[in-house]
């Protein structure tokens with residue numbers, strides 16, 4: 573199995589691929605348009621000879637995670653590529669979607685995406701499922717399965733409460749972020765989108781998570797593009813890992829100060845190897861001693877991990 577964090581500037585596009593009997597299978601988590609207006613994940617997908625996508629996740633309704641998704645769906649429709657499962661964490665009512673975003677562009681893009689998803693259901697999109705911590709596991713192949721650890725009922729309720737009390741607080745959509753655990757009998761990978769600090773705290777207390785923690789963490793994604801507020805140091809410290817276990821940060825030029833130099837140095841102090849899709853930031857250059865390096869002549873810095 574290969575997991576690739578596409579360099580999409582500020583935002584997420586993750587491509588998961590695996591083979592069953594020499595047939596390539598594909599899963600996608602989020603799809604963002606780069607600031608240079610390209611859609612790096614779609615560009616890569618269009619070079620692959622596939623007839624089916626096993627799953628697409630919309631991790632949570634924030635623009636830097638869905639801005640390229642409608643374009644991807646239009647491409648799939650034009651090539652008659654079947655999407656077996658479309659997973660999301662939204663309740664797709666107009667009121668709900670409007671409460672997730674902060675600008676007219678984000679609002680219009682999300683409404684248009686949702687209209688497209690609805691229109692394609694039953695044709696190329698075979699099934700749409702709102703997913704949460706209570707949803708069961710999905711099998712990828714003989715070795716790997718995945719399950720979501722978040723959002724749970726708690727985060728969905730907290731989002732709903734904020735949606736009513738602070739209708740303009742678009743940041744609250746991070747409460748709906750998926751944490752996807754891809755696991756084998758002895759190891760696991762955590763893809764955390766923009767999950768909140770308190771979500772990690774809940775999982776840390778969870779009995780089921782203690783069971784999973786006996787396995788080895790092979791790869792983690794640092795939540796919310798390396799933001800300090802979302803970083804739960806104890807959570808990551810408690811994950812069984814070896815010195816080379818990578819922690820990926822997908823991030824591009826932004827005015828939020830992502831990624832936090834403090835988060836990077838704390839992860840390194842707990843023996844993680846930190847990889848960042850964006851290399852030219854002051855946080856990265858001051859805090860990193862062992863980051864992935866850009867290949868000569870390469871203009872993007874995709875992070876690729878094979879297991």
Ligand SMILES: [Zn+2]
Pocket residue numbers: 583584634636637766796797
């Ligand atoms: Zn984000």
